[in-house]
Amino acid sequence: MTQRSLLALFAHPDDEAFGMGGALARYSAEGAHVTLVCATRGEVGEISDPTLATPETLGEVREAELRCAAAALGIHELIFLDHRDSGMAGTPPNEHPDAFAQQPAEVVVPTLVGILRRLRPQVVITFDPTGGYGHPDHIAIHTHTVEAFHAAGDALRYPAQGVAWQPQRLLYSVIPRSVIRAWRDEMAARGEDTSSFDSPEGQAMGWPDEDVQLYLDVTAYIPAKWAALTCHRTQFGDDHSFATLPDEEQQRGLGREAFVQAWPTLESGGRLIDLFPQP
């Protein structure tokens, strides 16, 4: 039997742990080959504690944090695309010439096609079209992954990138709308600013719960996921909104991960039973 292989593609160190860290740990523990592509080193992210990094060193520090998280999750191979974090929409780092969101498809897609053809994963997972909450780099990795997923199987496209390979499934890691609402309510209860959630865009954040096609139980992998999250120290300080949630809510938030299948499309109301197709 050929080994199961899963390729996840995200934009920043920490995207992997928060959205689907439990799934990565679970499939690795179950014997699948697990690879993570990270488009940037999160160079313009927040710094939870100024003793950990400066804006100049943040990329280097976050690379080390991601290597720590990858080890905690059992990720076998970690690939950086070496682009620069574009920052939140409308901020000056958007304009940097190396910003990932500025890179044209002809720069990114051939690289991804080469990775897909070398690794030959059955399952490819990335962000949904909104990137979870609209971050320009999340949307960019989504867009390039979708194109590369379909191009990889076409021998006439990018022939220099290896022998054609068509993965069987393209999935999106999604945040159910109810989870976003719960965060908002928790923040409101603590008197924090929730205006970004309450705007029209904020109301539309997250994937409609009724359209989630797979809730994966990763309760057994919460310790690995938590270990990965705590590797990302510059992002998840001790006072991070998630770290201060009551234990029970942390468990509920971490123990279940949500996915939808983008290709092949399921019939309306269709559900998945696993990330991998059944043999």
Ligand SMILES: [Zn+2]
């Ligand atoms: Zn991100």
